[in-house]
Amino acid sequence: MMELTRKGEYAIRGIVFLASRPPEQICLLSDIAAAVDVPPTFLAKIFQQFSKIGLVKSYRGTGGGFVLGRSADKITLLEVVEAVEGPIVPNRCVINKGECARDATCNVHPVWVDVQHRVRDILNEVTLQKLAGTNPPK
Amino acid sequence: MMELTRKGEYAIRGIVFLASRPPEQICLLSDIAAAVDVPPTFLAKIFQQFSKIGLVKSYRGTGGGFVLGRSADKITLLEVVEAVEGPIVPNRCVINKGECARDATCNVHPVWVDVQHRVRDILNEVTLQKLAGTNPPK
DNA sequence: CATAAAAAGACTTATAATGTCTTTTTTGTG
C-alpha cells in the first residue's frame, strides 16, 4: 500500500542526479537517462512535467538540455513527488469535503488527514541538496 | 499518490460497521454490505481475508455470519488496512535490502523508511472501538 | 435431506501504469 510508482521513482532519480551536477552545467536528457538507468522516452515525459512547473529549466535545440529551475536546497522531495504523482491523498475523502457521504459521521476521515500531513511534512523537509549530498559529481 | 484502494475503503467500512454492533450479534454479510453500500460479492472476498487472519470470526450455514475476531479495542486500523492492502511500503526499496542496487549510496531510502514508520504508527493508534465510537448502533 | 450461509476459484471488465513511436517546434552553427 501507498507505493510510489516507477514514474515517481524515476523522477526522483533523474532530478537528484541533475542536482548532483555543477549548477550551471546543461545536461542532456539522454545522459541523465543513461546515468540513472531509466528509459529515455519515459524520462522525457517526466522532465516535461518538471519543466512546466519550473522545477527544471529546459533549453531546446543544439547545445540544449536541462538544468535545475532553482538551487538544489530550494527544491523539496515533496515537490518532486507531487509533480509527477499528483497530490498526496491517502483517501479520496481527504481531497474535498462532500466527497464522502458519511462525512459528518466518519471517524476515519481525520486519521487520513493526519497521515497526509505527516507524510507531506516529512517529504517537505528533504531537499535535493541533501539527497544529492553524498553522491559526489563524478 | 499513496491512495487507499476501494477495496481498502470497503474493508474499513465493513469492519467498522461490524464493530458498531453488539459484540455477540452475528451479522450477515449481505446485511453488512447493504449497510455500508458495498457490492456483496466483493465484500465477501474482503471478509474472507479478514477471517483467515482472525480479524473476524465466520460461521457457515444457517444462522451463520460474522462477528469480530477480538474486541473492537484490540483491533487497529493498521491491521485492517494491511490485511487487504498488504504491507505499507512507500517504496519498493523499503521492502528488503538489495532490492535497490543503489542501496548504499541512496539518500532517499531512509526517507521512505521514515514515512513508513510514521504512517504505521498513526494507523496503529486507531482502534475499531474509536472508529465505531460515535456511530451508535441503530 | 433441504436450506442457508460462507469459502473458493475461475472469470470478466475497467482503469491506470508503463513505455514507445512519430511528428513538431525551437535553437544554435556552418
Next chain:
DNA sequence: CACAAAAAAGACATTATAAGTCTTTTTATG
C-alpha cells in the same frame, strides 16, 4: 539559409492492477 541537435507534444501499444461477477463447493442447522 539549411541543417542538425535537442526538447515538446501527442498518439499509440502493452501490461499490470483494481474492481467486480459468477459458479461451484463446503459447512452447518433445523
